[in-house]
Amino acid sequence: MTWVRERVELLLFVVSTGLLLVGGVFWLVGPGEWGEALWVAGTVLGLVFSVAWTAIAIRGGRLSVDVIALLALAGALWVGEPFAGAVITVMLATGQLLEDRAAVRARRELSLLLERAPRTARRLVDGGVVEISVDEVAVADRVLVCRCRGEN
Structure with a gap:
């Protein structure tokens, strides 16, 4: 059925x-x-x-x-x-x-x-770049966006 x-x-x-x-x-x-x-x-x-x-x-x-x-x-x-x-x-x-x-x-x-959606983001902080979960990205965050081959 x-x-x-x-x-x-x-x-x-x-x-x-x-x-x-x-x-x-x-x-x-x-x-x-x-x-x-x-x-x-x-x-x-x-x-x-x-x-x-x-x-x-x-x-x-x-x-x-x-x-x-x-x-x-x-x-x-x-x-x-x-x-x-x-x-x-x-x-x-x-x-x-x-x-x-x-x-x-x-x-x-x-x-x-x-x-294929990214699971992590790269947040720009005073000391450099910190990799975080995409769920942790806040409205005022500065993130690094790059087109990296083979990475999310």
Whole structure:
């Protein structure tokens, strides 16, 4: 179950794209009703996820574009445009997948940046230079800044 939770955006993308494509095949070569039924299924799938993501966003005190997706999906079902709804679901899934990937990459890059952050500073005092922890640097301190190769 943890595997599914970690990959929910990817699974939504794969399933919604599959429903859209297989629905298109049925719509083109027959029976068209099956194609429309698959598109409705894709739209409902997107609607379920959109409602969940919107509820989470509202609980967090922020609104996001998920509200627009929610309205678009409900509207597609309301006016009988299952193909449009299925396309919106794929777009929603793609956006969520890209957002998740960007967040993972940002966390990784920030972690790497923090690993390279200096741990010590060189404070200028009357008698010369004293090496201290960066936590000990105060506002009025004079510090020596140099670009030293191989050192923090």
